[in-house]
Amino acid sequence: xxNRDGRRQRNQRRALVAVVLIAALLGAALVATIGSLNRDLxxxxxxxxxxxxxxxxxxxxxALLLPGVTPTKxxxxxxxxxxxxxxxxxxxxxxxxxxxxxxxxxxxxxxGHHTVSYEFQLDDAPATMTFxxxxxxxxxxxxxxxxxxxxxxxxxxxxxxxxATFSVNRLTLDTRAHAADDAPATFSNQADYLAxxxxxxxxxxxxxxxxxxxxxxxxxxxxxxxxTIDAQPxxxxxxxxxxxxxxxxxxxxxxxxxxxxxxxxxxxxxxRVLDDPIWSIAQYxxxxxxxxxTTFDMPDTAGQAxxxxxxxxxxxxDVVVRDxxxxxxxxxxxxxxxxxxxxxxxx
Numbered sequence: 629x630x631n632r633d634g635r636r637q638r639n640q641r642r643a644l645v646a647v648v649l650i651a652a653l654l655g656a657a658l659v660a661t662i663g664s665l666n667r668d669l670x671x672x673x674x675x676x677x678x679x680x681x682x683x684x685x686x687x688x689x690x691a692l693l694l695p696g697v698t699p700t701k702x703x704x705x706x707x708x709x710x711x712x713x714x715x716x717x718x719x720x721x722x723x724x725x726x727x728x729x730x731x732x733x734x735x736x737x738x739x740g741h742h743t744v745s746y747e748f749q750l751d752d753a754p755a756t757m758t759f760x761x762x763x764x765x766x767x768x769x770x771x772x773x774x775x776x777x778x779x780x781x782x783x784x785x786x787x788x789x790x791x792a793t794f795s796v797n798r799l800t801l802d803t804r805a806h807a808a809d810d811a812p813a814t815f816s817n818q819a820d821y822l823a824x825x826x827x828x829x830x831x832x833x834x835x836x837x838x839x840x841x842x843x844x845x846x847x848x849x850x851x852x853x854x855x856t857i858d859a860q861p862x863x864x865x866x867x868x869x870x871x872x873x874x875x876x877x878x879x880x881x882x883x884x885x886x887x888x889x890x891x892x893x894x895x896x897x898x899x900r901v902l903d904d905p906i907w908s909i910a911q912y913x914x915x916x917x918x919x920x921x922t923t924f925d926m927p928d929t930a931g932q933a934x935x936x937x938x939x940x941x942x943x944x945x946d947v948v949v950r951d952x953x954x955x956x957x958x959x960x961x962x963x964x965x966x967x968x969x970x971x972x973x974x975x
Contacts, residue, residue: 639806662832672761673734674741674870675774680746683824684726691824695764696776699822706840707851709783710820714806717784717823722797724751724828725927732756739779750828750846757826757848768781780791782825782847784855785818791859793819794833813966815922825850831857837865837964860919861924869962870915876930877958881907886937892974893933893956902947905937910953923961925975 658793675694677875682691691697700829704711726748733745738766740763747756786803788794804811823829825847833840846851862870880891884904887894893907911932917924933954940947959975 633928639820642940649752651945670772670774671734672736673731673744674748674974676744676762677729677731679776679780680726680729680748680826682828683723684729686720686723686823688720688723694776695760695774697779697781701778703779707783709852713783713820713822715822716801717796717821717829718781719801722799722827722829723824724797724830726750726826733758741772748826750826750848750968751844753828753846755826755828755846755848755919778850780825780850782823782827782850783852784823784829784847785817785852786821786831787816787854787856788833789816789858790924791833791835791838791840791855791857792794792799793835794829794857796829815919823847823853829855832891833853833857833861835952836968837868837970838862843892858876865924866915866917868970869917869960869972870912872970873915873958873960874909874912876972877909877912877933881909881933883907893931893954895935895954897939897950899941902938902940905935906936908934910934911959917962921960921965923973926960926962928957928959930955931954 633865648948659745679691679694679697682688682694701711704713714809728747728749730747732747733743735743737743741781743774745756745810747754749755758781759780760777762775764773764775766773766791784796786794788803792804793800795801801819801821803817806819828846830839830842830843830844830845839862840857840859843855843857845853845855859868874948877891880888880893883889883891884906886897886901886905889906897902909931911930913926913929913931915926919925934952934955935954936947936951938947961973961975963971963973
């Protein structure tokens with residue numbers, strides 16, 4: 629009976645040793661796994677990779693949930709940016725293609741603070757971006773937690789010259805959307821928008837009268853990025869102004885006087901005028917427009933009017949018909965009314 633008790637005790641000791649060894653192996657494996665996860669998935673660079681992967685799959689909701697992505701009031705104040713910036717561009721449909729994401733650097737600048745660099749392709753063009761990340765403690769007591777020390781979001785400071793609307797990645801926006809209701813209309817307009825970085829944004833403007841040359845703007849830094857969209861008169865605009873100017877000059881020719889009122893041409897004749905002058909336009913000024921401070925302007929441009937009038941010389945009484953061209957020049961300022969019509973003003 630004693631032998632049976634001895635064997636039972638030895639078996640129990642062996643089982644206990646086996647349990648201890650298995651527990652030790654499992655503990656070591658768990659520690660190794662936690663260490664591996666903290667080096668990779670839960671590292672500073674792994675945290676940034678989560679953000680980039682969310683942008684790559686155009687999952688903006690997941691990107692915005694990461695700690696530190698949305699800029700704080702202090703960060704906006706530091707960059708002298710307005711509060712309550714529009715989040716219109718923080719949507720999936722605006723994002724371009726982000727591919728080939730590769731870690732290029734992860735440096736601990738001070739304890740708990742890392743500078744992380746990645747390279748990638750933005751719409752097939754190589755680009756890089758650096759992120760500032762800081763420790764946010766741990767979760768479950770074992771896994772490292774991180775947050776962006778500086779928000780990776782950019783602020784697009786968009787200025788639209790000579791217009792208010794613009795397009796960005798197929799989305800049309802109006803810079804006046806967040807202006808006060810009683811704000812006066814202005815010739816050029818500016819607005820700021822929160823936007824994801826890294827990303828590439830295609831800006832432009834197309835409307836019945838104005839076009840802007842499309843431009844692609846890669847944004848690979850947080851904080852302000854200036855964008856200027858230069859909307860210039862297109863062929864239709866020039867054609868409409870030419871038509872309006874020609875009509876105005878034609879109306880001037882209906883005045884059968886030597887100096888048509890409020891018109892850019894006329895003639896002085898010292899002899900006696902025997903009949904009503906007949907005016908016509910021999911050469912219309914060719915319209916060209918450049919943007920001024922508040923209007924589109926055509927500089928003084930040459931044209932030719934034509935007059936036919938019978939006159940009698942005061943010197944010898946001879947009667948002749950003056951049939952000749954009369955040179956003139958005209959400059960105009962053009963304003964686009966809110967309804968799209970044009971208002972021309974002689975300069």
